[in-house]
Every structure is written in C-alpha cells, then in structure tokens.
Amino acid sequence: MRGLALLLALALALPAAARERADRFSAMTYNIRLDLASDGDNAWPHRRGAVTALIAYHAPDLIGMQEVLLHQKQAVEADLPGYRFVGVARDDGRERGEFSPLGFRRDRFALVASGTFWLSPTPGVPSRGWDAALPRIASWARLKDKRSRLTLLAVNTHFDHVGTEARLESARQLRRWIGANRRRGETVVLMGDFNSPLESPPHKAITDPAVGPDALPDTLAISRTPHFGPLGTFTGFKIEKNDPSPIDHIFVNKGTAVLRHATLTQQTGGKLPSDHYPVLADLCVGEGC
Numbered sequence: 001m002r003g004l005a006l007l008l009a010l011a012l013a014l015p016a017a018a019r020e021r022a023d024r025f026s027a028m029t030y031n032i033r034l035d036l037a038s039d040g041d042n043a044w045p046h047r048r049g050a051v052t053a054l055i056a057y058h059a060p061d062l063i064g065m066q067e068v069l070l071h072q073k074q075a076v077e078a079d080l081p082g083y084r085f086v087g088v089a090r091d092d093g094r095e096r097g098e099f100s101p102l103g104f105r106r107d108r109f110a111l112v113a114s115g116t117f118w119l120s121p122t123p124g125v126p127s128r129g130w131d132a133a134l135p136r137i138a139s140w141a142r143l144k145d146k147r148s149r150l151t152l153l154a155v156n157t158h159f160d161h162v163g164t165e166a167r168l169e170s171a172r173q174l175r176r177w178i179g180a181n182r183r184r185g186e187t188v189v190l191m192g193d194f195n196s197p198l199e200s201p202p203h204k205a206i207t208d209p210a211v212g213p214d215a216l217p218d219t220l221a222i223s224r225t226p227h228f229g230p231l232g233t234f235t236g237f238k239i240e241k242n243d244p245s246p247i248d249h250i251f252v253n254k255g256t257a258v259l260r261h262a263t264l265t266q267q268t269g270g271k272l273p274s275d276h277y278p279v280l281a282d283l284c285v286g287e288g289c
Contacts, residue, residue, distance in 0.1 A: 022288030023150040024259070025108070028060035029191035029248050031158070031276035032076075034067040034098060041271070042237045044072060050273035052079035054266050058280060061105050064139075064156030064191040068099040082106055086114040087139030087156070093126050100192065102139045102156040109143040109152070116140070117177070119157070119170040129170065131163035138174060142186075150285060153182050157192035159202065167196055171205035179214035187285050188253040190216055193276065197245035206251055216251035219258045219281040229263035233277045239270050250281045257289040258282070 032051050035044035055063060056079070063083070068076070070089065077085060083103040091097025093116070102114070119136040120129025128135045138157040145151070157174065160166040174190065182188055196202040198218070209215040220227055232243025252258065260282040266273060 022284055022286035023145060023148050024282065024284045024289075025061040025145075025150075026058075026280060026282050027062040027064075027154075027189050027191055027250050028055070028058065028278050028280045029064045029066075029156070029193070029250055030055070030278035031066040031193040031248060031274060032068060032072065033274045033276070034069050035072055039237075042275070047273050048072075048075055048079070050266070050268060050271075052076060054264065054273055054278065055080060058264070059105070060280060061108050062152075062154055062189060062191075063103040064100065064154075065103070066098070066100050066156075066158040066193045068101055069097075070095050070099070073099050073101055076101075076103075084111065086111070086141050087137070088116045090118070090135045090137045091126060097135070098158070100137055100139050100156050100158045102141050102154055104141065104143055104154070108146060110146055112142040112144055112151075114139070114141040119159070119166070119173055123173070123177075130166040132160035132166035133162035134160060136160050136166070136170060138177075138192075140181075142183075151183070151186050152189060153178065153186045154189045155191070157190070157194070159193065159195045161195050167194070167200075167202040168205060171196070171202035175206055175211075175214060175216070178216070182214070182253070187256055188216065188251075189256075189283070190251040191249065191279075193248050195247050196249075197247055203249070214253075216253060219250045219252055219283070220246070220261050223258040223261035223281070225260050227261050227263070229265055229277070231263070233263055233279060235272060235275055235277065237272055237275045239267055239272055246279065248276055248279050250279055252281075252283060255285070257284040259284055259289075
C-alpha cells in the first residue's frame with residue numbers, strides 16, 4: 001500500500017513540477033497616437049491618464065508602443081516607473097520624431113542589449129525605405145528573466161501607412177534580421193502596428209513557413225482560448241467602428257504557447273484612450289505550458 005501511495009504522490013506532483021519549468025509572461029502592443037492639438041478633446045493631454053492607467057492595470061511584462069513623441073515618452077516613463085523603455089526616435093536617431101519604444105518590467109527582466117534599426121536598405125542610419133512616406137524603425141531588446149533561464153529577443157515596430165512595397169519589404173527585413181540575430185534557445189516576440197491586415201502580403205511574409213525558416217506565427221491564430229474582443233484594432237477614436245481585421249499584431253517563434261489573446265476596448269463615457277485598441281497576449285515557454 002505504501003508503494004502505491006508513493007506512486008500516486010509522484011503522479012500528482014508531476015504537473016506541479018512541470019508548471020515550475022514553465023515561464024509565463026505577457027506582451028502588449030499599443031499605438032498610443034501622437035500628440036496633435038488638432039485632435040481636440042482626443043489630444044494627448046486629455047488621454048494620458050487613461051493610456052497609462054490601462055497599461056498599469058494589465059501590467060504586461062513587455063510592451064511595444066507606437067507614435068510616441070519625446071514628451072509622450074517622458075510622460076509614460078513618469079507614470080510607469082516600473083518599466084524601462086529602450087529605443088530612439090526615427091528622424092535623427094536620437095530625440096526628433098516618433099519613437100517606437102520597447103518597454104519591459106524592471107522587476108522581471110534584466111537588459112542584456114538593445115538597439116534600433118531603420119526599415120530600409122540602409123538600416124544603420126536614419127533613412128526612408130522603398131515607397132514609404134516616412135522613416136520607419138524597429139526597436140529591439142535582448143532580455144534575461146531574473147527568476148528563470150528564459151531569454152527573450154523582443155522587437156517592436158511601426159510599418160508605413162502609405163507604401164505597399166515598404167510594408168512588404170519591411171516584413172521581409174524583420175524576418176531576416178530576427179533569423180540572423182536570434183540566439184539559440186531564445187524566445188522571440190515581434191509586435192507592433194503593421195498597418196497590414198490578416199493574410200495580407202506583409203503578414204504572410206512574417207508568418208508563412210513556406211517562405212523559409214524562422215516563420216513567426218501570429219498569436220491570434222494560435223491562441224489556445226478563443227480570441228476575446230473585436231478583431232479590428234484601428235478605431236480613429238470612433239467607438240462604434242468595427243474593422244474586420246486587426247492591423248496591430250503580436251508574433252512569436254514556433255514553440256511559444258499562446259494561452260490567451262485579446263483586443264482591449266477600454267473606454268470612459270464613450271471616449272477612447274487612443275485611436276487604436278491595444279492587443280494583449282499571454283504567453284508561455286517550457287514543458288509545463
């Protein structure tokens with residue numbers, strides 16, 4: 001009987017041990033809309049508190065933001081001191097123009113390395129690529145989990161809103177860059193405003209395994225639980241807007257489990273914090289996922 005009891009105890013202990021080997025973390029992408037006085041009641045001073053309160057409440061381990069001007073970045077950093085943000089502005093590689101900052105929780109991750117490159121044939125210098133209307137960038141960070149052996153290569157970006165060639169070439173460039181820079185065993189998270197709906201050529205250039213190695217599945221497609229919230233992520237501050245497809249996405253490498261996926265539709269009295277909804281994914285790496 002004691003032998004049977006021991007076997008039963010070991011069997012019951014296995015799931016707990018497996019869970020201990022699983023690393024769970026969350027990622028959010030959020031286009032917070034640049035500060036324009038012409039937005040009137042929707043201008044940044046009226047939205048700042050709602051944006052940062054939403055992030056603080058959901059407390060993602062990683063967050064990629066888009067359309068962030070310097071004073072907005074400084075405001076976000078002041079309101080969210082538990083996060084560290086990396087990345088430079090797209091116009092001069094320092095402070096002029098929009099940032100696509102990548103943030104991570106200070107209590108969860110240690111920064112190993114970070115940088116920014118331009119989505120263009122000359123990625124090392126401020127530049128505009130192909131038929132893009134504006135310079136576009138990707139900010140990245142290599143992170144080490146302070147409480148486990150998990151290492152991440154996280155990338156945040158914002159594709160051009162005009163150039164169809166630029167969006168496709170940017171997707172190809174990102175996939176090549178990640179394939180060349182990912183270290184063995186690293187988990188990859190690519191997020192951003194891609195200005196590209198599901199199954200569009202840029203989206204397929206990232207997700208399609210037929211294109212070559214290092215395909216990055218869309219977390220929406222592989223979530224274990226049904227997607228929560230509307231599919232569309234761009235609203236233009238119109239709460240009744242319901243686009244049939246998102247343009248904001250989170251991608252991960254094969255082998256990363258997606259536990260949940262949601263489009264967050266927080267509003268107050270019909271007023272939205274931004275003209276995009278944030279997207280949140282709960283992720284897991286390891287045997288216990």
